Amino acid sequence: MALFSRKKTAAPAKAADTEEKKVARAENAPQTGSGxxxxxxxKNPRITEKATAHSAEGIYTFDVADEATKRQILQxxxxxxxxxxxxVRIAQVPQKIRKSMRTGKxxxxxxxxxxxxxxxxxxxxxxx
Numbered sequence: 001m002a003l004f005s006r007k008k009t010a011a012p013a014k015a016a017d018t019e020e021k022k023v024a025r026a027e028n029a030p031q032t033g034s035g036x037x038x039x040x041x042x043k044n045p046r047i048t049e050k051a052t053a054h055s056a057e058g059i060y061t062f063d064v065a066d067e068a069t070k071r072q073i074l075q076x077x078x079x080x081x082x083x084x085x086x087x088v089r090i091a092q093v094p095q096k097i098r099k100s101m102r103t104g105k106x107x108x109x110x111x112x113x114x115x116x117x118x119x120x121x122x123x124x125x126x127x128x
Contacts (some may be wrong), residue, residue, distance in 0.1 A: 038076035043070045045127045046114055057120040060127070064090075066113050073115050083123045087118040 043063040045051075053060040064073055069087045078084050095111035119125070 038072055038079050041065050041076040042073045042080060043112075047127070049106070053068065055114070055125075055127075056119065058123065060119065060125050062115050062117060062119045064113050064115045068113065070115075077117055078127075081125045083119060083125060086118045086120055088118070090114070091116070 030062055042066055043090050046061040048061070054061065062073070062077075068076075068090075070090060073088045073090075077088075091114050093111045093114055096109040097106060098109050099106050117125075118123065
């Protein structure tokens with residue numbers, strides 16, 4: 001029964017240790033800001049002739065995650081590029097069946113989702 005009748009004298013010292021541990025954890029904690037939550041949203045910029053022509057007008061095109069919403073895309077662009085867009089438009093890219101010229105085999109070109117990000121006049125994003 002000696003286990004249950006032990007005196008606890010180190011309780012005040014433990015409180016000081018836990019405060020130090022909390023401070024240490026806060027310093028080493030991973031990024032939890034909007035950048036961490038939205039890192040998976042923007043896959044890559046979509047670089048095509050049409051997208052390059054639109055970028056002169058302040059419209060930038062990105063491939064985005066299939067489950068991404070307009071609000072998440074707005075937050076991701078603000079976190080990654082430091083620019084606050086006016087609004088976002090989303091378009092679904094359908095998958096396409098293509099035939100290999102070399103082997104003649106059929107394959108599927110994966111579809112996805114793309115987002116047109118409209119910026120305010122004077123704002124730009126440097127992609128390349």
